[in-house]
Amino acid sequence: MIFAPEFRLPFRLRGNKFFVASLTPADRAHIQAGLKLMSQESIRNRFMGSKKEFTEKELDYFTSLDGWNHYALGVEEGGGHHRGVAVIRMVRSEARPTEAEIAITVIDEYQKMGLGSFLLDLLVLAALERNIEQFSFTFLPQNEGIARLIQKLGSPELIREHDTVRMVLLLRKLNMNKLRSRVRLVLPEIDTGHSGI
Numbered sequence: 001m002i003f004a005p006e007f008r009l010p011f012r013l014r015g016n017k018f019f020v021a022s023l024t025p026a027d028r029a030h031i032q033a034g035l036k037l038m039s040q041e042s043i044r045n046r047f048m049g050s051k052k053e054f055t056e057k058e059l060d061y062f063t064s065l066d067g068w069n070h071y072a073l074g075v076e077e078g079g080g081h082h083r084g085v086a087v088i089r090m091v092r093s094e095a096r097p098t099e100a101e102i103a104i105t106v107i108d109e110y111q112k113m114g115l116g117s118f119l120l121d122l123l124v125l126a127a128l129e130r131n132i133e134q135f136s137f138t139f140l141p142q143n144e145g146i147a148r149l150i151q152k153l154g155s156p157e158l159i160r161e162h163d164t165v166r167m168v169l170l171l172r173k174l175n176m177n178k179l180r181s182r183v184r185l186v187l188p189e190i191d192t193g194h195s196g197i
């Protein structure tokens, strides 16, 4: 398995140095501090409301992952700062175990430079290792960023709900050769070829 708890690799994007790694309980402080690096708009888009800090219970939920039904990747700055700057997570549906709900955050300073797309590509690979076949994203109708991010990856089904929009992506419909090439461009060390995914 590539995306085991010890998965951690350095990468560069637009001249910036980062690390991408499986999220672990050691990321508690990163997650709490990361909230302070998000604008009110980003917080509303991610949590569908306002939020000043996370409770201990929320931090437990965000960081104590079983790695199979709940898995997340985090990005940390690789230069001087070492701030946690992005997270993507998938939570398997209890009712439909081949489906997962996806949530993603990139701090405002690093948005629109490809980090979200890169993390989504990686999460597809991690999901295939975990027998997930379908991604579901629930977000506010005005959230153009996430809609664009999903539509760049594939052709989702769009479901309008009461106050939110849901987009559903079938992973088997994605162009996996293109996805693997994009990932290898950023992470040449990753061995996507021999893992069977």
Ligand SMILES: CC(C)(COP(=O)(O)OP(=O)(O)OC[C@H]1O[C@@H](n2cnc3c(N)ncnc32)[C@H](O)[C@@H]1OP(=O)(O)O)[C@@H](O)C(=O)NCCC(=O)NCCS
Pocket: 041, 042, 043, 045, 046, 102, 103, 104, 105, 106, 107, 110, 111, 112, 113, 114, 115, 116, 117, 118, 138, 139, 143, 144, 145, 146, 148, 149, 152
């Ligand atoms: C949504 C989000 C994850 C996108 O991450 P990102 O790193 O900025 O995404 P990328 O840089 O990979 O951009 C992917 C595409 O979306 C576009 N995009 C990103 N943000 C956008 C925005 N606010 N409005 C319009 N397009 C946007 C990019 O331009 C790019 O398209 P392009 O290649 O045609 O130019 C990020 O904006 C975010 O964390 N927002 C706050 C939390 C949130 O909304 N989470 C989603 C709900 S769970």
